Amino acid sequence: QAPQPTRGGTLNFAVVSDPPNYDCHGHETYVVVQSVGPFYSTLLKFDMSRYPEVKGDLAKSWSVSADGLTYTFELNPGVTFHDGSPLTSADIKATYERLRAPPAGVVSLRQATFADIASIETPSPTQIVFKLSAANPAMLQNFASPYNCVYSAAKLAQDPRFPVQNILGSGAFRFVEHVRGSHLVGQRYDKYFVDGRPYLDGFRIAFIPQATAMLNAMQGGQIQAEFRTVGPADRARLEQALGNKIKFSEATWSTGLIVAFNTEKPPFNDVRVRRALSMAIDRNAGSVGLRRTSILRAVGGLVRPGAPFSASAEELASLPGFGRDIAASRAEARKLLAEAGVSNLTFALVNRAVPQPYTPAGIFLVDQWRQIGVTVEHRQLETSPYVQAVRAGNFDVALDFQNQVLEDPTYTLLRYISADKSPENPSKGIDRQLDQTFERITRETNVQARTQLIRAFEKRVMEQAYQVPFLWWNRLVAMDTRVMGWNMSPSHVHGQDLVDVWLAPATN
Amino acid sequence: MALAETAAPETGGVTAVAHGKGDEVLLSVRDLHVHFHTSRGIVRAVEGVSYEVRPGEVLAIVGESGCGKSVSSLAVMGLLAKPAGRVEKGEIIFDGRDLLKLSGEDMRAIRGRDIAMIFQEPMTSLNPVLTIGLQVMEPLLIHLAMTEAQARARAVELLTLVGITDPDRRLDQYPHQMSGGMRQRIMIAIGLACNPKLIIADEPTTALDVTIQAQILELMKDLSRRLGIAMVIITHNLGIVARYADRVAVMYAARIVETGSADDIFLKPRHPYAVGLMRSVPRLDRPRGARLQTIEGMPPDLRNPPVGCRFAPRCPLKIAVCEAQAPDLLGVGPAHFARCHRSADLAAGLAVFAEEGTAPSAAIDYTGAPILAVEGLKTHFWVSRKTSWFSSELATVKAVDDVSFAIRKGETLGLVGESGCGKTTVGRTVLRLENPTEGAIRFEGQDLAHLSQKELRPVRRRMQVVFQDPFSSLNPRMTVGDIIAEPMLVHGIAATKAEARARVDDYLTRVGLFPYMAERYPHEMSGGQRQRIGIARALAFEPQLIVCDEPVSALDVSIQGQVINLLEDLKRQFDLTFLFIAHDLAVVRHISDRIIVMYLGRIMEVADRDALYAEPLHPYTRALLDAAPVPDPVKERGRKPRALAGEIPSPLNPPKGCVFHTRCPLADDHCRTVVPAARELAGHVVACHKA
Amino acid sequence: MGAYLAKRILTMIPTLLGVAVLIFLMLRVVPGDIVELKMRGDGGAPTVEQVQAERVRLGLDKPLYQQFAGWMVGLVTLDLGKSMWTEQPVTQEIAGRLGLTLQVAIMATIIAILIALPLGTLSALYKDSWIDQAIRIVTIGGLAIPSFWLGMMIIVGLLFAFNWIPPMQYVPIWQDPLANLSQLIWPALAVGYRFSAVLARMVRSSIVEVMREDYIRTARAKGVYERLVVGRHALRNAMLPAVTVIGLEFAFLIGGLVVTEQVFNLNGLGRLFVQAVTRSDFTMVQGIVMVIAVVFIVTNLIVDLAYAWLDPRIRYGGK
Amino acid sequence: MTLAIPQVPVRRLNGLLAFAKAQPVGAACLGFISALILASVFADWIVPNDPFTLDFGALLMPPSWQYPFGTDNMGRCVFSRVVYGARTALVIGILSSLVGSVVGGLVGVVQGYFGGRFDFYVSRFIDVLLSFPIIVLAVVVVAMLGKRVVGGVDLNLVVAIAIPIVPKVARVVRSAALSIREMPYIDAARAAGFTHQRIVLKHMVPNVFAPFIIMFTAFVAQAILLEASLSFLGLGVTEPTPAWGLMLAGNAADFYREAPWMIIFPGLAISLSVFAFNLFGDALRDHLDPRFKL
Numbered sequence A: 001q002a003p004q005p006t007r008g009g010t011l012n013f014a015v016v017s018d019p020p021n022y023d024c025h026g027h028e029t030y031v032v033v034q035s036v037g038p039f040y041s042t043l044l045k046f047d048m049s050r051y052p053e054v055k056g057d058l059a060k061s062w063s064v065s066a067d068g069l070t071y072t073f074e075l076n077p078g079v080t081f082h083d084g085s086p087l088t089s090a091d092i093k094a095t096y097e098r099l100r101a102p103p104a105g106v107v108s109l110r111q112a113t114f115a116d117i118a119s120i121e122t123p124s125p126t127q128i129v130f131k132l133s134a135a136n137p138a139m140l141q142n143f144a145s146p147y148n149c150v151y152s153a154a155k156l157a158q159d160p161r162f163p164v165q166n167i168l169g170s171g172a173f174r175f176v177e178h179v180r181g182s183h184l185v186g187q188r189y190d191k192y193f194v195d196g197r198p199y200l201d202g203f204r205i206a207f208i209p210q211a212t213a214m215l216n217a218m219q220g221g222q223i224q225a226e227f228r229t230v231g232p233a234d235r236a237r238l239e240q241a242l243g244n245k246i247k248f249s250e251a252t253w254s255t256g257l258i259v260a261f262n263t264e265k266p267p268f269n270d271v272r273v274r275r276a277l278s279m280a281i282d283r284n285a286g287s288v289g290l291r292r293t294s295i296l297r298a299v300g301g302l303v304r305p306g307a308p309f310s311a312s313a314e315e316l317a318s319l320p321g322f323g324r325d326i327a328a329s330r331a332e333a334r335k336l337l338a339e340a341g342v343s344n345l346t347f348a349l350v351n352r353a354v355p356q357p358y359t360p361a362g363i364f365l366v367d368q369w370r371q372i373g374v375t376v377e378h379r380q381l382e383t384s385p386y387v388q389a390v391r392a393g394n395f396d397v398a399l400d401f402q403n404q405v406l407e408d409p410t411y412t413l414l415r416y417i418s419a420d421k422s423p424e425n426p427s428k429g430i431d432r433q434l435d436q437t438f439e440r441i442t443r444e445t446n447v448q449a450r451t452q453l454i455r456a457f458e459k460r461v462m463e464q465a466y467q468v469p470f471l472w473w474n475r476l477v478a479m480d481t482r483v484m485g486w487n488m489s490p491s492h493v494h495g496q497d498l499v500d501v502w503l504a505p506a507t508n
Numbered sequence B: 001m002a003l004a005e006t007a008a009p010e011t012g013g014v015t016a017v018a019h020g021k022g023d024e025v026l027l028s029v030r031d032l033h034v035h036f037h038t039s040r041g042i043v044r045a046v047e048g049v050s051y052e053v054r055p056g057e058v059l060a061i062v063g064e065s066g067c068g069k070s071v072s073s074l075a076v077m078g079l080l081a082k083p084a085g086r087v088e089k090g091e092i093i094f095d096g097r098d099l100l101k102l103s104g105e106d107m108r109a110i111r112g113r114d115i116a117m118i119f120q121e122p123m124t125s126l127n128p129v130l131t132i133g134l135q136v137m138e139p140l141l142i143h144l145a146m147t148e149a150q151a152r153a154r155a156v157e158l159l160t161l162v163g164i165t166d167p168d169r170r171l172d173q174y175p176h177q178m179s180g181g182m183r184q185r186i187m188i189a190i191g192l193a194c195n196p197k198l199i200i201a202d203e204p205t206t207a208l209d210v211t212i213q214a215q216i217l218e219l220m221k222d223l224s225r226r227l228g229i230a231m232v233i234i235t236h237n238l239g240i241v242a243r244y245a246d247r248v249a250v251m252y253a254a255r256i257v258e259t260g261s262a263d264d265i266f267l268k269p270r271h272p273y274a275v276g277l278m279r280s281v282p283r284l285d286r287p288r289g290a291r292l293q294t295i296e297g298m299p300p301d302l303r304n305p306p307v308g309c310r311f312a313p314r315c316p317l318k319i320a321v322c323e324a325q326a327p328d329l330l331g332v333g334p335a336h337f338a339r340c341h342r343s344a345d346l347a348a349g350l351a352v353f354a355e356e357g358t359a360p361s362a363a364i365d366y367t368g369a370p371i372l373a374v375e376g377l378k379t380h381f382w383v384s385r386k387t388s389w390f391s392s393e394l395a396t397v398k399a400v401d402d403v404s405f406a407i408r409k410g411e412t413l414g415l416v417g418e419s420g421c422g423k424t425t426v427g428r429t430v431l432r433l434e435n436p437t438e439g440a441i442r443f444e445g446q447d448l449a450h451l452s453q454k455e456l457r458p459v460r461r462r463m464q465v466v467f468q469d470p471f472s473s474l475n476p477r478m479t480v481g482d483i484i485a486e487p488m489l490v491h492g493i494a495a496t497k498a499e500a501r502a503r504v505d506d507y508l509t510r511v512g513l514f515p516y517m518a519e520r521y522p523h524e525m526s527g528g529q530r531q532r533i534g535i536a537r538a539l540a541f542e543p544q545l546i547v548c549d550e551p552v553s554a555l556d557v558s559i560q561g562q563v564i565n566l567l568e569d570l571k572r573q574f575d576l577t578f579l580f581i582a583h584d585l586a587v588v589r590h591i592s593d594r595i596i597v598m599y600l601g602r603i604m605e606v607a608d609r610d611a612l613y614a615e616p617l618h619p620y621t622r623a624l625l626d627a628a629p630v631p632d633p634v635k636e637r638g639r640k641p642r643a644l645a646g647e648i649p650s651p652l653n654p655p656k657g658c659v660f661h662t663r664c665p666l667a668d669d670h671c672r673t674v675v676p677a678a679r680e681l682a683g684h685v686v687a688c689h690k691a
Numbered sequence C: 001m002g003a004y005l006a007k008r009i010l011t012m013i014p015t016l017l018g019v020a021v022l023i024f025l026m027l028r029v030v031p032g033d034i035v036e037l038k039m040r041g042d043g044g045a046p047t048v049e050q051v052q053a054e055r056v057r058l059g060l061d062k063p064l065y066q067q068f069a070g071w072m073v074g075l076v077t078l079d080l081g082k083s084m085w086t087e088q089p090v091t092q093e094i095a096g097r098l099g100l101t102l103q104v105a106i107m108a109t110i111i112a113i114l115i116a117l118p119l120g121t122l123s124a125l126y127k128d129s130w131i132d133q134a135i136r137i138v139t140i141g142g143l144a145i146p147s148f149w150l151g152m153m154i155i156v157g158l159l160f161a162f163n164w165i166p167p168m169q170y171v172p173i174w175q176d177p178l179a180n181l182s183q184l185i186w187p188a189l190a191v192g193y194r195f196s197a198v199l200a201r202m203v204r205s206s207i208v209e210v211m212r213e214d215y216i217r218t219a220r221a222k223g224v225y226e227r228l229v230v231g232r233h234a235l236r237n238a239m240l241p242a243v244t245v246i247g248l249e250f251a252f253l254i255g256g257l258v259v260t261e262q263v264f265n266l267n268g269l270g271r272l273f274v275q276a277v278t279r280s281d282f283t284m285v286q287g288i289v290m291v292i293a294v295v296f297i298v299t300n301l302i303v304d305l306a307y308a309w310l311d312p313r314i315r316y317g318g319k
Numbered sequence D: 001m002t003l004a005i006p007q008v009p010v011r012r013l014n015g016l017l018a019f020a021k022a023q024p025v026g027a028a029c030l031g032f033i034s035a036l037i038l039a040s041v042f043a044d045w046i047v048p049n050d051p052f053t054l055d056f057g058a059l060l061m062p063p064s065w066q067y068p069f070g071t072d073n074m075g076r077c078v079f080s081r082v083v084y085g086a087r088t089a090l091v092i093g094i095l096s097s098l099v100g101s102v103v104g105g106l107v108g109v110v111q112g113y114f115g116g117r118f119d120f121y122v123s124r125f126i127d128v129l130l131s132f133p134i135i136v137l138a139v140v141v142v143a144m145l146g147k148r149v150v151g152g153v154d155l156n157l158v159v160a161i162a163i164p165i166v167p168k169v170a171r172v173v174r175s176a177a178l179s180i181r182e183m184p185y186i187d188a189a190r191a192a193g194f195t196h197q198r199i200v201l202k203h204m205v206p207n208v209f210a211p212f213i214i215m216f217t218a219f220v221a222q223a224i225l226l227e228a229s230l231s232f233l234g235l236g237v238t239e240p241t242p243a244w245g246l247m248l249a250g251n252a253a254d255f256y257r258e259a260p261w262m263i264i265f266p267g268l269a270i271s272l273s274v275f276a277f278n279l280f281g282d283a284l285r286d287h288l289d290p291r292f293k294l
């Protein structure tokens, strides 16, 4: 039987580094969600036990009009910010206005995703209505994004940048202290609007940039959890050292590596070369091998394996580069290269200088291409120049990554359309056929039809190979066996509000 | 602080006391052997040395550099460099105890208490970070168990004794705040602190100027007589030996070759080396001969000395037996011993040294245009001077201040003066290695003072230089041949390498070396040989004028004679003109036609060589001549100690008026305010109000 | 003395200015841009306009000379600007880390002095004996073993033996000395070993050299006890070059703990520096470099003062 | 760093023998260094396995005949990677030390020779460079230059390691050059009317060679260490190039229980080779110029 939650205790966990600032809206990094998220509420949130379904957070209930153009939310009553001021629909309106049309000096990285919102109305303090300009099957997920922290309208009116350096939320925890580079402390908010929550007295985050140091800290008992991931080898290490004091949760991650070809640079403007290089990668063997030393694991298409709309194993196997006969695949690849006249191809693979999983992936890819006679220089760059190089097209081939916080194809497939329509597309490829298909995918509300469109889109992407998925990551969370009430999800930004987490009393 | 006054003029009574202890021996060194075990072999630095010192007696040990003088006395002190240096054999009996058998602690108790030692380098022998007071008081506290107050009182007494004024203040000062002469006085004070029975002074004045040297030596002599302290003075200056020593031991290649009373050694030398030594130095007290007599060759390598008499390879009197069998130290007179197979022959006059001719040099035509005329030359340096606590100021060193002279073709112009008086700077400015601040340098009619380095290039061929230090004046990375050939090739004197090669051989031969030496590197040559290479390099330019900056000062006396002779020969052969810089009056007198005496950047007196020595007009010239000891004990005994008092003032802060007035016995108020102009007087040019 | 200090401080200005210009120019060559990194580093997809707006806000669009002038004005008023990453004042960010780094540097210096003085003296006095050889190997080992590897070994050793690692959170020593020391003693040991090696070698060679000096011979000739010869006559002279080394090494530790801080997970200046560089946080890098340069120069000044205190030749000026 | 005027005699042919006799430990180190050089030159023939081949069937294998130092977490042979790592370390170490020493040496000699205002301004610039800790300077330069790999060597990394060396060498060589400049043989050369160029190149440069060569060996050691540190920080050599520092980077230490050989052998390789270079440099200094202090 499920153990009864107990109250009390402080959860110590690690996050890789400080949030640069506290503004959820301006970030796309889990660091902000994991460290600042517990101080805030959002309109909706993902239901961790039934992911990817959503549930209410501030919203008690909601309804969507039949045409999919009107979203009406009923708010929980009696919600207060940590300074005691009440939270009303005005605050939510202010928050969403800031998200979809940030004032000068404010960054909202979610501007595009809320572009479909035409207007926001607040009929009453507990009711808020969003009117859309077009139906959007991804909109509910969008409202559940943990980055949509709800800010105080009053504060925003005084200073739109107020949340950048200050934390005033309505979440389960109150901000106590943040020592840069060292730690951040939160304490239970006694007037949190959900009765009996949170269980924890508070939490304390240690910022530990190095994975090894984090593991050491876990082994030394200084932290009880780290919610991003540990590597497969670390699991063995921790199990050896800590035995049954440690437990693990595992899931395919909504994050993956993508091999991108710079289609503006010959010979990568030649589809044969791109496809050959994609086909030379033995993803299946890589998955089996790399899972033992890196956080790479699942072979998948454009959609995370296991997620709605993902390709089945059979469907995958028919795509170029995913076939089960690697020898044949490589032979084909050599042939394609020969046809393209670049049998002795040499190029540089731009990769991110981050140990997991970029480095092993890079090493593996270099080795794979070596096997079809291609010489690759592995060029690992620090994140900043890496991002710069990839975005500016300063590369031959790049190992890019995708991080799908919201897994609806509307968001996840965006990067594959023509470069002039998608700022995320590093390959510079232009493919109107893909654009058209994508447009239909974003508006198609019929699941069946949508799935078919996605399959077609996927096939085209794999064949043209402007950018092709390599492997999906595997999320492996290690935590003290005492940490309870936390649920695994495919994304490390979901379910991190710590509302339901509790610490079992120490046995012995 | 006039030393001349403090020294007791009549010495007779004191000496009598000193010798009154009779024949008991204070220190007896017997058959001492010291070896150094180095990675390149065993250096037998001292072999079978024996000598005795009686209370109150002054023993001088003389000999060439490296012959083992210092090592033998360090062995007495138990201060040989460990672990390389070892006493292999012998006894050192001091006051009835064999020092070699004492424990380290017992030996320490003797050092500084019974035997004190004074070293050569006053600048480095005192600890720079400890006060003078501490350093003087240290032996008192350690050996005599005095209290601080007692020790300080005694230290004041000691400083007064060695002629330091204001001793109480000096005790709290640091060594760098004193001049070299004062530091040496302090070293003496330290030596005297515990009333030792014996003081060993290892070249105590070599690093000092003649006038200061005279002060220090007078002081030491006086103190040893008054306090009855025996002294061992190590030196290579025969004049000092003659003036101060009772007895003399002459060392050659790790052995004592002759020992006896000072009179015996100087008047009746019985070893050819001792004979040669006396004859190879230019002397102020004798008429000047054209050539010096020299001891040819070089001392042997102590790692591998010759089997027979060690001096045989250089000895003009050697006979067959000399090379086969090493002679013993045998008596040749009362308390007079020599280590020579031919000492009897020498005594009997059967073995004689060939006398060199004394042909006078060709008369110089003084009427022609001078080859070099220096007019009103000033060379000033700007230096930053630390004044006190972290502050400094920019000061001017007037290294050369209004100097004028001329050299005629074929003439040798000597330039003497004590250290720091600006001799080198004159030479360097003439060569345009320094830029003159003011004045003209007319070389063959052309004023060099304002030429650019590029314009100077053709001039440089005709004006060359020989430096003082033979060890640093040759590029250690070039072979001898390359060193001499390089200027010929660069200046187009030799068109091809082969031609240069041939000329190199020629020059090497002319400077007394061998053509095969062209392949060698400088470090494979001795000091004298290196100096010859330096001369050959200068000759290779076929110059008109050569500036010789103390070309023999760094050389041993025997080698010095060789180089001086060589310079004279070459001058005649190549029709050269020399500007010859030196601080040794005898050397300058020997080689020069005319002499300039400088003091603190100014010319004091210019005169013909003989006139200058015969009747010096400037009081400074007179003082210099007085201070220089001559190697003749009889003459020295007749001379009164007339050391010039005081120190050389700092060039940063030269005295007003006549720069010499602070030390001049004749100075009056006029001298203190008005700079004397140079004027002609009896064939001299003198800058003195009193002359 | 006051005048001297004033003059010394004045002469620092050109050096600091040089450092400022150099680091400023060097950073502008660094490829990549903090704005891109901030917005895209974790997969964000901002529009071009957004990126540009953020650049404008951070002043990155201004011409170089304007940026430089702005920064210089800040420097003069002791305002190092704001970090482009956190938008917190750089001084505040640095202040938060300096304590830790300073303490590790000081502890390493103390450890080094405690180890190096006896070892260096011993090996000088027993030059070429087996003691000397053994010490020499130990000290060269200190130069050879990378301190990050040593640090790794220390941590791994602690984990292996006790399943324990030093506490991660820095508490100032006056608040909780035990926690503080148990955190910082390890990195101090890891870098202190190298430091002590450098120092011991310097102490050895300068004692060997001093023992050859004439005044040591003079002291012995006076019959001074050997322990006084070493303690009074030799050590003080030999300390002079050692003081320089101590100063230099200490100053270098302020910025040079980069790797060690990484290994020991210390929230110090070095880690901040590497993070700032990898993030292209120019103002932060500039600020840290200026602080390091100031520490370096001030340490040099202190070394000079120590020199003067130890060496009367400097204290009382030359003749 | 102080320096006495090196009066170093040139020892030619039998120099090596004399060195071996006078400095047996130094000679042993020279032997080790030679072995290291040979190993890196002939790495292809020495190693039992290809250092790049991933073998997922042989992850974290303990040392065995096939894998003398075991395998790493990618199934690569640690021994082969250590041997190839020697190549990386030596090439980068020697190259950057050479570049740094030559540039610094030339700057120092020219500074020492001309003195005056030129010397003053260059010295101030050198002061500026010297007030950066080495690693700080290297980190910034690495970030600044990025990577430029030519023939398997990251030239920019070489530059980044060389730059901190330049001012150090320049300073020491300058002081040597200053004292050499005062030597009479330089005066003789000036009095001979030689050109500046000739005096600098023929008379000064060969005479600062002793401090130069001593510094060069010492800086090879430093450069190897610095390269390892940078690689450890992830700023140096990149995977899959075998390099010692890189082998310790990332999560290598996590395997301390399962595969301690992953961190022991590369660490030893760094330590031993730096040790050898340092000891050799020491011996060389004792041999060439006992008064020289670094």
Ligand SMILES: Nc1ncnc2c1ncn2[C@@H]1O[C@H](COP(=O)(O)OP(=O)(O)OP(=O)(O)O)[C@@H](O)[C@H]1O
Binding pocket: B036, B038, B043, B044, B045, B063, B064, B065, B066, B067, B068, B069, B070, B071, B072, B081, B084, B085, B236, B302
């Ligand atoms: N520490 C040492 N190691 C090796 N050889 C030494 C050492 N000290 C002296 N020697 C050698 O011993 C010999 C005698 O040296 P010593 O110092 O006694 O000569 P000296 O007569 O005092 O000469 P100088 O007039 O130059 O002072 C020399 O050949 C010298 O090279």
Ligand SMILES: Nc1ncnc2c1ncn2[C@@H]1O[C@H](COP(=O)(O)OP(=O)(O)OP(=O)(O)O)[C@@H](O)[C@H]1O
Binding pocket: B381, B382, B383, B397, B398, B399, B417, B418, B419, B420, B421, B422, B423, B424, B425, B426, B583, B651
């Ligand atoms: N380059 C220089 N900078 C500053 N002062 C200098 C310089 N060269 C010489 N002097 C000073 O000028 C004065 C004269 O020096 P110079 O070398 O000409 O004397 P000298 O007569 O040759 O002495 P010595 O007999 O010691 O060789 C000295 O006080 C010296 O300190």
Ligand SMILES: [Mg+2]
Binding pocket: B069, B070, B071, B202
């Ligand atoms: Mg001597």
Ligand SMILES: [Mg+2]
Binding pocket: B423, B424, B425
């Ligand atoms: Mg001179």
